Amino acid sequence: MTDTAVRAAPAPAKTGPQPVTFAKALNAALADAMEADSSVVMFGEDVGPLGGVFRITDGLTARFGEERCFDTPLAEAGIMGMAVGMAMNGMRPVVEMQFDAFAYPAFEQVVSHVAKMPNRTKGRVTLPLVIRIPYAGGIGGVEHHCDSSESYYAHTPGLTVLAPATVRDAYLMLREAIRFPDPVVFLEPKKLYWSKETLDLEELRKTADDDGAPGVGRAVVARTGTDATLVAYGPSVPTALAAAAAAAEEGRSLEVIDVRSIVPFDDETVSASVRKTGRAVVIAEAPGFASVASEIVARIQERCFHSLAAPVRRVTGFDIPYPAPKLEHYFLPSVDRILDTVDELQWEDEA
Secondary structure (H helix, E strand, O other), X not given: OOHHHOOOOOOOOOOOOEEEEHHHHHHHHHHHHHHHOOOEEEEEOOOOOOOOOOOOOOOHHHHHOOOOEEEOOOOHHHHHHHHHHHHHOOOEEEEEOOOHHHHHHHHHHHHHHHOOHHHHOOOOOOOOOEEEEEEOOOOOOOOOOOOOOHHHHHOOOOOEEEOOXXXXXXXXXXXXXXXXXXXXXXXXXXXXXXXXXXXOHHHHHHHHHOOOOOOOOOXXXXXXXXXXXXXXXXXHHHHHHHHHHXXXXXXXXXXXXXXXXXXXXOHHHHHHHHHHXXXXXXXXXXXXXXXXXXXHHHHHHHHHHHHOOOOOEEEEEOOOOOOOHHHHHHHOOOHXXXXXXXHOOOHHHHO
């Protein structure tokens, strides 16, 4: 380790429950993973001394040195290719794509090498790497900065695709992703970076160390209900919860499922909820055609057909490029659009 890697003394950590942002939880997860495992390295555009566009890597270079948290050229394909080589040789690289659509130049590396290397080598070569992608809209950005690109990755066999929606999950799921033996696409909803929860980070660290989180491939019931199920992931979960709260004021009980893990998908939790309520609406920001939302609808229809009182519906972005900031509120799923769709679930047949 060179002189540049001499660690700055970490600031004394606050103890006990305290407000923690989504961004701070990710930063803490990265720092804790790097502290626990010297093979974990973090790199990407501006992630070094600047701490990243969204400051997710703030302080990591000062703490762990330039060998373990460093800037790269503006060359996403090169970033991904370097991560593949490092993972093949015993490292656990974590890369940041800065913005969702910036990852497209690296997509060939992801599809041709990241996703296929373990299968290509019959498991002899694993790729324990994490591709962090700040994604989706709601920040007043433009196309190339607000894309919901999850369908591309979910459609590619060999990738695990995760999308946390809570501050607690931001920490726990990133720790688990870094420990995971296979490549993970980790989707970070940008508009949630500034959301807060009161959490005890020390307790979270113990939960992560004890493997006490729900885990990859597990959805959770974010709100219980009896009349219909809202299925959402990532940035759409808070919107679904707000819709459920508004519906409750009108006497309608909506259950909300936070998918968390897009691939692998938790059919058991989703199906159990839909069989209980008999109605379902799937919510996602991405355009609806050939989307993750479409896949979830199909899986519910296949598994819960005889329990359904109405066709499963979707509330998604429209099949257009991401609009200009002044128009994005028309594009994104809203509480009103969700409630209007719930109202269309053939309630009159229940009488």
